[in-house]
Structure formats: C-alpha cells, structure tokens
Amino acid sequence: MQQPLHNLAFESASIMAQGQIHQPVLVREVLTFLAPERGGIFVDCTVGAGGHAGAILAASDQVQVIGVDRDKTALAVARERLGHYGQRFRAIHGHFKELSRILEALGVTTVDGILADLGVSSLQLEDPRRGFSFQREGPLDMRMDQGQELTAADLVNTLPEAELADILYRYGEERAARRIARAIVKARQKRPIETTTELAEIVRRVVGRRGRIHPATRTFQALRIAVNEELQDLETLVTVAIDWLKPGGRLVIISFHSLEDRLVKQAFRRHAGRCQCFPPWPSPAEARCPRCGAEHRVDILTPKPVRPSQAEVATNPRARSARLRACQKRTPTVREND
Template sequence: MSDAIHRPVMRTEAVRFLAPDRGRIYVDGTVGLGGHAAAILAAGPEVRLIGIDRDPQALRYAAARLAQFGDRVRLVHGNYRDLAEILSNLGIETIDGFLLDLGLSSLQLDAPERGFSFRADGPLDMRMDPTQGRSAADLVNAASVEELARILRDYGEERFAGRIARAIVAARPIETTGALAEVVRRAIPRRFHERRIDPATRTFQALRIAVNDELRNLQDGLTAGFAALRPGGVIVVISFHSLEDRIVKRFFRKLATPRYESLAPGPPLPPQAEVLTKKPL
C-alpha cells in the first residue's frame, strides 16, 4: 500500500510537536501502516522508534514500509496500554516522545472481512487483533438488551439506544455487517435519519469501542506513556470523536494543573506537564 493510497493524518503537525532529534527514542503506539513512523524516522539519521500495533496485518505493511530504516525501528505486536512491559522487554527505560493516532486505518475500513464498516457486507468482527477476544458478532448475539443499550448510549451517544438494542435482540442471530446495519436503520424512525450520516454509524462506533476496550486502553496508555517520558518529552494524540477527546483533554488538564500535597501548608507543587496547544490542528 503506497503513501499515495494511505496518507497519515496530520503527519506534519505530529512531527513538528515531537521534534525528533539525534539519538532520541520515540514510540508510535498505533503504528498502523507506518506513515507517521516513517516521517519521524526520516527527521534524523539517529532517531530510533518503537512501533506498536494490535493488528498483525498492519504490522506487515509497516515492516515493509519501514525496512529502509534498518535497526533504528522495532515493531511490536501488542497493545500500547502495555507500554511499560514492552519497553522493559526491549531494555528501554525512558522515551522522548509518544504518539497515538486513534483513528481506524483505510486498511481496516476498506476490508469487508474485518467487519468495521457497513459499506460492504462482511462478517461482524471489528477486532483490532483478529486473533484475540470476542468479536462484535459474539457481543451482539450474547449481550442482554440492557448491556447493548448501555454500550450504544455510552460509546455511541445514541439517542435511540433502547430501541436499537431491543431490535437487535429480536433479530438475532446477526452475523454480518449488512444485517446489523439494516436492523439499526429500521429501528430508528425515518424522520430522524440524517442526510450525511448513516443511521447505523453510531451503533458501529459503539460496538467497535466495546469490542476493543478502546477508552480504557486510551486512559491506561496515556498513563503509561507519560510515566515513560524523559523530562522534556512530548505526547501527541490524534483523536477523532468526542469520547476520546474528553479523555485526552482531562488527562492533560490534570497534569498541567498545580498540585497540593494533602493538607500541608505552603505553595503548590508545579504542574507535571505543559499543554503545548489547546487548538484543534
């Protein structure tokens, strides 16, 4: 897959904030097809990078794309929330930068067999790592109405969560993306169908987040990434929806706030971090 086909989002901005420099170590926690990683490695001849991804297929593409950088890059099949263990296994104590791009790749979205999209019918999978955990079909066909409604409400911000959950249970078994999308479309009153957004979009987002435990991964990953940073290190996060955005902003806001030690008198402790930009890029 060429760069012309897969163009990483906000590559220039990510590299500018990370400011890769000679001898420094960076982690791309969602290396995907390697677009951001290639730009980081190309910024300097002695920059080193660890690329992590849950998707074995994406790692194969990344390996081919990053082969030109030789032993300056190490690719790991794993979850960025396990960063401390991954770094320990590699004999690395601290890093200079940590990047997370939380969006799905075109490789995942455009493959019907992965089950992330309803644009083409395929098995209802949605797992970032197809070798692990329960699929979306497992969840949809086993969860109670109450659990499904909670997932759709909390992770999809879906106003018709209850109606959709009842419709899903009534239509089981559901094994394909097309079948699920049709159930959702029928469950939502037609007058609430939006022109530009398919009625099934929020349901698919919610199920994907639940299947891959994405929000807990993000919270744990941010904590692990910050703990691994050297003083002066940088974390860059590219988020795509409000649930991710809120977690990221709250995390950095807390770190950038002066702290008080218990009820002890005296001035507050300085912030642990500085927010480099509050503007959308």
C-alpha cells in the same frame, strides 16, 4: 484465531499493491510537536501502516522508532514499508497499555517522544473481512487484535437488551439506542445476526435516513469501541507514557471522537497539576493531590486541541474529526529532585 505470519506478509504485499494504505492525519503538526529532527528514540503506540512513523524516521538519521500495534496485519504492512530503515525501526505486536513491558524488554530506559493516533485505520475499515464497515458486507468482527476472542457478533447476539442499549448510548451517543437494541434483540430471536450489512439494515429500518451520515454510523462506532475496549486504557496510556518520557520529551495524542478527546484532556490536566477537587488541594503545583492525583509533571502545549486545516480535510475526509493534544514533560526543579 491467530493468522500464520506468511499469510500476513502476503496480505500486506497485496494491500500495498491495491493502494489501500492509510493516509496519516495532521503529519506536519505531529512533527512540529515531537520535533524528531533533534534525534532520539520515539515510540509510535499505534503504528498502523507506518505513515507517522515513516515521517518521524525521515526527519533525521539519528532517530529510532519503536512501532507498537495490536493488529498483526497492520504491523506487517509497517514492517514492509519501513524495512529499509533497518535497525532504526522496530515493530512490536502489543497493546499500548503494555508500554512499560515492551520498552523494558527492548532495554530502553527513557524516550524522547511518544505518539498515539487512536481509532481504526483505513486498512482495517476497508477490509470487509475485518467487519468494521457497514458499507461492505463482512462478518461482524471488529477486532483490532485478531487474536482476541470477543467479536462484535458476540456482543450483538448475546448481550441483554439493556446492556446493548447502554453501549450504543454511551459509546455511540446514539439517541435511538433503546429502539435499536430492541430491534436487534427481536431480529436475533429469529436467527443470529452475522454480517455487517444485516446489522446496518436493522439499524436503518429503526432510525431512517438522517442527514449526510449513514444511520448505522453511531451503532458501529459504539460496538467497535466496546469490542476493543478503546476507552478503558487511555488514562493508563497517558500516565505510563509520561513515566517513560525524558524531561523535555513530548507526548502527542490524536483522537477522533469527543469521548476519547475528553479523556485525554482530563488526563493531561491532571498531569499538569490542575487539581479537579473541590475545594482544590492547596498547592497542587508543589505536590501530588492525594484525592485526584493531580501533579505537575507536564506542561500542556495545546490549550485547545489542534484541528486539521480545510485543505487537509478536502484531501483526506477521515481527518475531519481529528483532534491533536500535546504535552511536554517538565524538568524537575532542584528542590523537587532533593
């Protein structure tokens, strides 16, 4: 159900008062790659609470930021935090796969840099009503966009056992996926599973305690990815983002688990012209491979993903699994322009 806007404004003020603001990761590295001190238009496709967007805006008074998020509560927080930048900051509700529609509607033709900081924010994780965390009792919701219909409770209570196991295995890399799915189906035969803590307890009983991470971590990650279809549109994001960059413009993506990072790495390689076929297309640097679509549109700036320093992880444990990749749009050569 959609929340009225006045509730969102109230909520954002109370979130800020409680100091639950999301601490952005790898800020220095994001600024190094995006180089906003040059000025220009930057898009933050996952603006969240506006931490990265604020750092980009602060780099130069010649910078504008378009902040996109599918979560209206996060957008309200970003608007409140960055409102003092006036027209230089615009907050738009939407999914990053709609980037073209969003930029066209704003009359933008090209942009200087694009950032996507994937995954959930602390605002979402720490609000028990959103149902993202197994550590806080709340409804099994997990929707990033509160206007979406499908919730985690729908998946948990209606999916066939095999499909549930498949989600836990694929998106959570959970080795006990089948046993957990069986336990979920058994429990829901008595009554629907409605809360985060109920589900966490079912998983804990199956898996037991393993090491430092909570036994329900992988199950919750898998359900969150499935509810929000987090992996489906990453490839589209990379392609569309590169379309909108000016020559010399940069794309920076921060991911938080290996499934996301692998998709970003492969998409970057394809757009860097690295043919993935066997045998490879004879001259992928000159043209588009007709089979895998490899075409040399960007240069990769990060041969290996950039990881946070130990000092950053010590102050912000959420940064632990962050991996940043960046690429730069090529300037077409004269021949390519012909």
